[in-house]
Amino acid sequence: MxxxxxxxxxxxxxxxxxxxxxxxxxxxxxxxxxxxxxxxxxxxxxxxxxxxxxxxxxxxGALTGNALKPDNGGTIGRPTQVTANFFxxxxxxxxxxxxxxxxxxxxxxxxxxxxxxxxxxxxxxxxxxxxxxxxxxxxxxxxxxxxxxxxxxxxxxxxxxxxxxxxxxxxxxxxxxxxxxxxxxxxxxxxxxxxxxxxxxxxxxxxxxxxxxxxxxxxxxxxxxRSVYSPSGAVDLGGGIEKWDGVFQSIRPGQRECFINIDTTATAFVNSGNAAEVIFRTLGTEKRQPCGSYEILKLERTLKGCVFTIDRGSSQKRYKITRLSEKGADRTMFDLVNNEGRTSTVSVEEYFAQQYDRRLRYPSLPCLGAKGSKTTIYFPAELCFIVPGQHHKKKLNEDQVAKMITCTAIKPHLREEKIRKSLRLLDFDNNTYLKAFGIQISSQMAIVPARVLSAPSIEFYDGRERPNMGSWQVRGRHLKGARLKSWAILCFEREDRSPRAVIMNFTRRLAGILSNAGMVVGSSQPPIIYAQPHGDIGREIESVKRLAEREFRRPLQLLMVLFPNKSAMYPVVKTYCETSRSGLMTQCATTKNVSRCNDQYCRMISLKINTKLGGIVSTLGSSSIPFISRMSTLVIGADVSHPSAGEDRGKPSIASVVASIDDMAAKFVGRVIVQDSRMEVIRNLQSLIKEIIKTYKHVTGHHPKRILFYRDGVSEGQFESILNTEVKSIKQACMEFGNDYMPPLTFVIVKKRHHARFFPGRGESDRSGNCVPGTVVDTVITHPTEFAFYLQSHSGIQGTSRSTLYHVLLDENKFTSDSLQQLTFNLCHVYCRCPRSLSIVPAVQYAHLLAYRGRYYLDNGAVPVDNGQGQCVEPNPTPFGEIKVSEKIMNQMFFI
Known part of the structure; x- marks a missing residue:
């Protein structure tokens, strides 16, 4: 400053x-x-x-154009109260x-x-x-x-x-x-x-x-x-990064009064202080030897763009790091012109010794480079000071993320207390600006009426399960079992570390679990091939494919791929199998889990395998989803995934649309496209919806008679744009099937990135101390006139659970608060990957998964792009268009 x-x-x-x-x-x-x-x-x-x-x-509400409240809020469910971080x-x-x-x-x-x-x-x-x-x-x-x-x-x-x-x-x-x-x-x-x-x-x-x-x-x-941060209590995350705690604050209009929403936050800042010491913390060691090229890149990744000052007398001029020198101060040379006009070549170390009488302790450390009038100027790291309070904008590594989660995932009652204490930092009572404007803020959180909705029963082939705090058991047969007649194992681990006998034991146990779940399994001993992790992955996959097809005399249905750990090969394998002509369905696992496999692990894998091959694990009874079961309904989830922090600015965004293709919202298909970087509106939505409706008609024999669209990732300032573009695109897609085909549409924004937190009363919490699944809030702190509600549909596992905000932009299906809230909560119980209720509707979660898969395709250079003329062309440096998944699997749930 x-x-x-x-x-x-x-x-x-x-x-x-x-x-x-x-x-x-x-x-x-x-x-x-x-x-x-x-x-x-x-x-x-x-x-x-x-x-x-x-x-x-x-x-x-006319100015915004969004759907208005259909009533004064819902009435079904058990009444309760929650404390909200709204003052x-x-x-x-x-x-x-x-x-x-x-x-x-x-x-x-x-x-x-x-x-x-x-x-x-x-x-x-x-x-x-x-x-x-x-x-x-x-x-x-x-x-x-x-x-x-x-x-x-x-x-x-x-x-x-x-x-x-x-x-x-x-x-x-x-x-x-x-x-x-x-x-x-x-x-x-x-x-x-x-x-x-x-x-x-x-x-x-x-x-x-x-x-x-x-x-x-x-x-x-x-x-x-909207957050302020303090270095007090900073936690070192390693690699020259530390976590600062902060306080978020935002004025929100509610029912009859305004509130200020206050929440605790945390983010990463670059270590401040002497630059040499920051370098040591970044590298994890006190470095006295010259840094290698990898270490220089690591330092630049953390420090590039940071502001620093120089310790040379009274001057406190600030500079910004543009690069680090490839060599130490003792070997970084430049031409120096003396007072007599003579030029000599000196090192940075020699210059500071001659001009400022500063002897360096760490002459081998790289210098900090800053933009000069004509060229880069360098300063010895130990004479520089990194200015405090500089946000680390780049992506954290796995260890830093783990440490960040550990120190931020606190129990609800501790978070509630921390929010109350943050009022001391904000000091509203002594804020002269608030007093001058005539604003007084209460020091007490709002007590908000809430309701707990009843969970639906989950239907399997041989019975029903009633969820208990958001989870249930999968003991018997799945609702519909698929057929597995041809499968193979490809292991990217040395045989002495993952013996064939261990893998065979796993396949026998897995085959037994699949059979018990109602699947028809042709063999419990599929062929096993060990592959080189650094070899030609495509060749290895094609080799095991040919072997399995010779043995089973039919196309390969499932390729199980075993990795030593969370391997960087995973995206490569998925990209090849799903975008190449082979069109292979894959199921990945780690050799560690395979070696210590148990029935519970095999049951979790069986959920995914059965679904990928066309089976159905479970569904809801028709009475639990009357809106869908009584009339053919297309349930759609959509999301746009943007490049993460620290990635190239021009890197494209990935948009995905996933939709149900049955009358029970159990089976889904997805489409994914590449579009302009950080573009939130789905640019080709009309053609995607048209293709999805065609697929729905092909599977069910009829067009959907109404549409329920859940859209994730939209900020409040973009609501109007989404109404004017995406809603219009859906309508235009329907009209392509005839001017008289216009199914009523309900368009709902799904938001997880908000700062509303709810704390249950005594005796009203789950085992983690959070609100119980089914807790819904739709009064007091919600929008004064528009159709919006908070729903916590999952059980807490770690830290303070975050509810989901559902905001309706358009409702042509005339939902009541009760009907939409209960339907949304019930849908959260049909996620095929685990026997737990989700925090968001599965259609949106599937769209997340498909968008991540699209990112894999893009990063691994195997993205065939539609050139707009129905032709598939080779990818270019910035590909835009629909990603062509293999026709063999494109209408299956390969993305789960």
């Missing part, structure tokens, strides 16, 4: 301008949208309020709030922008009381007093004379402020009471409340998104 001179130089110019409003299409307006914490706020709603002479909106706002501002657009040039990060704003807001010529004005660090400022008149804009010159040795003028910034609108918070209160519409004024009011609540903490602490 730059230090600001206590008496900065400020220049002010004023002048009349036309009424100014930010362009909604500009990047600045996009930043604005990220700060409006409202479940269905479209981007247009974040523009300035509708002019007073516009036609008023008289229907609540009521006891008072809202009573005075009008003035909204201003702020532009700072040159562009700078939000944290530095807040420093400039803090300097500006303390100027007597600008504001009488700086606590009456708040700023989001980007482009929005709100004040409860008028800063400038409507007809003028003001321009300020701010010079942060911070004494860091920067070049003259480097810290001079131009700040332009223009009036946008006057916000009447009373409109928001009318909306909360369901006595008025949700206007753009309401959205901007919520945005102003959010910025007022977070201005103090965001100005004083490291922040990411």
């Amino acid at each position: 730059p230090k600001v001179n206590s008496t900065p130089r400020t220049e002010v110019t004023t002048g009349p301008i036309p009424h100014h409003r930010p362009d909604p299409s500009s990047s600045r307006s996009e930043n604005t949208s990220s700060h409006a914490s409202f479940g269905s706020t479209p981007s247009s709603a974040l523009a300035p309020p509708i002019p007073s002479n516009s036609t008023p909106i008289t229907v609540a 009521p706002l006891k008072t809202l501002p009573t005075s009008k709030i003035f909204h201003y657009d702020v532009g700072i040039t040159p562009e700078i990060p939000p944290q530095k922008a807040r420093t400039i704003w803090g300097t500006l807001s303390k100027e007597a010529d600008f504001a009488n009381d700086h606590s009456r004005t708040v700023f989001d660090g980007r482009c929005n400022a709100f004040s409860i007093s008028e800063l400038i008149s409507i007809s003028e804009a003001r321009t300020f010159k701010i010079d942060l004379m911070d004494g860091r040795g920067a070049r003259p003028g480097a810290n001079v910034f131009t700040v332009k402020i223009a009036f946008v609108a006057v916000i009447d918070v009373h409109e928001l209160q009318l909306f909360l009471d369901r006595r008025g519409p949700f206007t753009s004024n309401c959205a901007t009011a919520i945005q102003a409340l959010n910025i007022a609540a977070t201005h103090k903490s965001f100005s004083n602490m490291a922040n990411l998104g």
Whole structure:
């Protein structure tokens, strides 16, 4: 954080301008949208309020276009109460709030922008009381007093004379402020009471409340998104990374009042301090010998992009690491021109010894490279200091992820206590900005009415099982057993480490379990081939395929592949078997599990094998899913998987759509496509839905008469875009089967990435201390007017369980709260991979799995791409289009 001179130089110019409003299409307006914490706020709603002479909106929710509540909430289920991490706002501002657009040039990060704003807001010529004005660090400022008149804009010159040795003028910034609108918070209160519409004024009011609540903490602490972080209690994750705890906060509209949603968070930061010590922690050892190329890459992966300072006198100029030198400071050479104009070649070590009389202790360590005026400039690591509070944006390795999970997965009662303690860090009672705006926040969490829905019975071939706390036993026969007439084992492990006798024992036991489950197994001793992990995998697969087909005299149905551990070969094997012409169904396992196999392990594998080969493990009775069983219904799940943190920016996203192809929502088919990087809207949804409806018709003999669509991965600010694109694409796909074919559609957003946490009352929890499966919340803290509810459908295993938020964008099937909540909960019990209820509907989970599989195909370079003319072409560096899975398995559940 730059230090600001206590008496900065400020220049002010004023002048009349036309009424100014930010362009909604500009990047600045996009930043604005990220700060409006409202479940269905479209981007247009974040523009300035509708002019007073516009036609008023008289229907609540009309501005968003999302489905409205069909009733006052559900009634079925056992009534209970839960504590929610929502703290009521006891008072809202009573005075009008003035909204201003702020532009700072040159562009700078939000944290530095807040420093400039803090300097500006303390100027007597600008504001009488700086606590009456708040700023989001980007482009929005709100004040409860008028800063400038409507007809003028003001321009300020701010010079942060911070004494860091920067070049003259480097810290001079131009700040332009223009009036946008006057916000009447009373409109928001009318909306909360369901006595008025949700206007753009309401959205901007919520945005102003959010910025007022977070201005103090965001100005004083490291922040990411809506969370602030503190180094207090940091936990070392290894590899130069540490975990910081944080606090998330967001204003949310509820039933008749607003709440601030507060939750604990954690994320990874780069170790700060002396750069040499950070290097040692990153490498896991004190390095006195020159680093190898692998070690340099490892260091760059962690440190590249980090800001550091130099220990050389009073200068505190900051630099950003662009690379590390390939050699140590003693062997990194450059040309030095002396005062007489003579050039000599010296090492970085020699230069610092001559110029600053600094003798290096670790001359073999690589230097930190930063961008210079003409070339990269290097500094000895031990003379550099990594600035604290720098977020580690890259993907954590497996060990770091495991440590992060261990220290963040805390029991519900401990998380509840931690959230309460976080109020001390936020210190709302002594927040001068909140007091100036007239906002009071309760220190008590909301007690929310909830209901516990009854679990459905699970039907097998020879009976039913009633779930107990979200789980049940699979003892007898599956509902429908498949036939396994031809299978083989391919083992990527040395025979002396995984003997043939051990594998044969496993196959006999597995064959027995499969037979008991109702499958027809032709042989309990399939051929076994040992393969070289570093050989030609395709050749090894084709070899075992030919061997099995000769032995069984029929095509190979299942290839079991055994790996020594969680092998990097897994994606390669899946890619080859599922996208090549062979079209092999595979089931993978580790040799460790095979060697110590037991009946329970074999039963879990049998669930997947039977499903992959066309069988059905279990289903729900028709009375549990009347919406589906009484009329042919297409249940669809969709998801878009984006490149993970640290991956190439241009790396494509993967979109997947999975749909049921029977009248009991037990069998599914999937389609997967590659599309533009980080594009959330599924670009080719119309053709995917058309193909899925064709497949449904081919299997069942009729078209679906209605559609239930669960869509995952959509943020609140994208609801309007999804309504205008994906819903339209589904309708257009249906019309391709005839203008009179228009099955009613219910489109539901499925959200797991939220910060609502529910804590059960005494005696109301499961064994993990979480809410019991079937707990649903649809009042008090949910959307004031729109059809939305939280459902916790699974039993807790580790840490605090997260419920799923279901938000209905369109409902042409006229669900009631009870009917949709119970149907969704019941569907969570038909996941074929395990006898437990899921936290989300299986259709969405299958879409997750298929999207991950598509990522494997893309990463392993075996993605045939449709060129739009029905031809399959070779993949290119950025392939876009449908991924062609082998026709032999494309309509089976190969992705589970």
